[in-house]
Amino acid sequence: MTGDAKAAIAARAARELRPGEVVNLGVGIPNLIPAFLPADAGVFLHSENGVLGVGPRPTEDELDPDLIDAAKRPVTVLPGAAYFDSAASFAMIRGGHVDVAVLGALQVSAAGDIANWAVPGKDVLGVGGAMDLVVGARRVIVTMVATSSGGEKKVVPECTYPLTARGAADVIVTELCVFRLRDGELRLTELLDGATVDDVAAVTTAPFSLDLDTEEVR
């Protein structure tokens, strides 16, 4: 998968975010999203290591070892930003006060189950805030390429990888399409970049319904 495709996924995911929303961005594709947010997007970025109001990457002069995001990258903050401790930060997440979490996944099931932290047979030694975010955020947007680098299809009838949480995904954005979980059902709501339903079906083992007509323009 090319960087261009990943950027396209990020660009489409960026359009899911509404002014005023508090958004937590995971590592990988989600971290490309800020580049696609318009200047007046009005989105507040939350990082679970204890900051609300994350700004752009710092210049050399702005670098501060005490100011990082959850991916441990140096960041800046915008006016009106706040710092808080990890218990308070996760209280925001777990209490339902973060509007959107955008994150990558290894598999998403037809019921919205997410597997994004562990591969069977490998070490399961790092979970970080993944489980907290997918359970606590009001809306969970999964951004991922439709197949793994090994060719495995990722939108599946049932997750076979260790679960992060059940029924947690609300939206899935791949390079081909947008899926939405509505009424407990996986629906294909938008085709991207000239993809066809057949293109999507070819890389999707989960059953899904077509709901293209009802997709709202945002």
Added chain:
Amino acid sequence: MTGDAKAAIAARAARELRPGEVVNLGVGIPNLIPAFLPADAGVFLHSENGVLGVGPRPTEDELDPDLIDAAKRPVTVLPGAAYFDSAASFAMIRGGHVDVAVLGALQVSAAGDIANWAVPGKDVLGVGGAMDLVVGARRVIVTMVATSSGGEKKVVPECTYPLTARGAADVIVTELCVFRLRDGELRLTELLDGATVDDVAAVTTAPFSLDLDTEEVR
């Protein structure tokens, strides 16, 4: 009971407090204690409405409507004081970080059960922080006159008033004596102001043992 007797109880209770300790004082007799603390007592006063480092009562000029103690009286703070919210304040109490709570009681049992918030047959509509304090504070000192204004004895075999907590009292200071709960047993450890063991026995229905010899000088 005269104000002098109450002051004497407060004076004796003050001697239970050690330098560096964090102490929460209840309404009534406990609130007389600061007058009996030497200037170098080194005690930090905690008030459960959200302040550590309570100082003397304010002068007219120092009065600040935003600065009260849990008895809703105006106070001042000392250098190094901190303010915090009620959840944080009670986390200190309930987590065992307040060294001493000094409070009044209606009854204390031979096992250290405390009843101090409700009288049978009357409204039970105010508990405040009483239960949190007697359960959470490391050491609980009960200060009270030995009998109620109606002549009822207050150190009893079993509490008949609604309980605040079981087994919570560590020390009881009355106008006649000091009792300590040691090894689950109520022990008379000190006679005050010329009182005799018979004087104490006359107003105490709880069984108690004599432990006068082993009382440490503080």
Added chain:
Amino acid sequence: SAVGGNRTVPGAMTASRLVSAAEAVARVHSGDTVMVGGFGLVGAPLTLIDALVDESDATDLTIVSNNIGEPGRGLGRLLRQGRIRRGISSYFTSNPEAVAAVNAGELEATLVPQGTFAEAIRAAGAGIAGFFTPVGAGTLLAEGKEERVIGGVAHVLEEPIRADVALVYAARADELGNLWYRRTAQNFNPAMATAARVTVAEAGELVPLGGLEPESIHTPHLYVDHLVRSA
């Protein structure tokens, strides 16, 4: 997400967050549970309470507040109007009219130890569905609650205390709704701001964006839906 914690209205744009007290209390509907900050009247959102009394018809309310005001002051005014069906508090006794209303069968009283009250409100805001505390175990206030012995000590299971609307007071707010509380006027306000679907903050003073030290913001703006200036 699989689980709904508290669902506040998505944060509005900066400009619209500041509203009148009347507009703010219009978010309160009959039958709602309303949290009100303050320890006695210290730190209580008096402008919002007065607006609720004078400019709202919402009735049959459950009030979550450490006290039910004082006679004819703060929530005591709402009580006199007979619009409070139930109170959840640690200390009704500070308002004799609240005690009288309970005895007359006009006010349902749920008494909670003050620390459990604060912790249960925090729990609601933090997505905690229940917690075990030794406080209250074996007392009248544990009646009807699940008990469990943990480490040899009796504990009681307490549930979170949530609300539809929280009315809080902060000495300072910036235009995004970040809040800073002064001295002991903080009390229950920060926890309550996290525990309702809709949080309205009354601010004594509005400061420009950046006017609050980022490390010293007590309530970050994601908890605040509407801002009202103190009258």
Added chain:
Amino acid sequence: SAVGGNRTVPGAMTASRLVSAAEAVARVHSGDTVMVGGFGLVGAPLTLIDALVDESDATDLTIVSNNIGEPGRGLGRLLRQGRIRRGISSYFTSNPEAVAAVNAGELEATLVPQGTFAEAIRAAGAGIAGFFTPVGAGTLLAEGKEERVIGGVAHVLEEPIRADVALVYAARADELGNLWYRRTAQNFNPAMATAARVTVAEAGELVPLGGLEPESIHTPHLYVDHLVRSA
């Protein structure tokens, strides 16, 4: 009191609260559980960690920390000495040597979701004996834990995470031990400061009494037993 929460050593007098790093880490004994603040190395008490590595023989330690340092840095140094028996963390993966130690059977790993990790540490400090959270329910990390359906949603009962000694870092401390944290160097430090029998705070800067705004003190001094200056 009927119940012991955490039992720290009674606060020492002002003058004696400031100690050397070597004196402070002498409070750590073999077999102890030690909490160490920091998100990665940001906000980690590096002076204290280095003293633990170089000036203490305590071994067979259980380390509670979000990460086990980095290779040869921070707690990664202690790991190389083979003095960590068990780690309780949300992310071992950031130190490949920790992963290798687990796979070699030299390090016992307890993996906890990061929010549960923070909340469980707070719970220990706040006297909460257990809490129900939906996070982790139905996953590998809920194995062996009590599950309960609350409001139609599966929850797991989590226990508090306590320690014998907590090592935390704060940018500023006053002479009583009040602490103020800077930017994202706050992270797990405030919760950990509440959750151990003995709390040692490393301070980047010591300020005079009154030098911290009383509303902005993140960790009041009653949580701090010993203060150490950063090297």
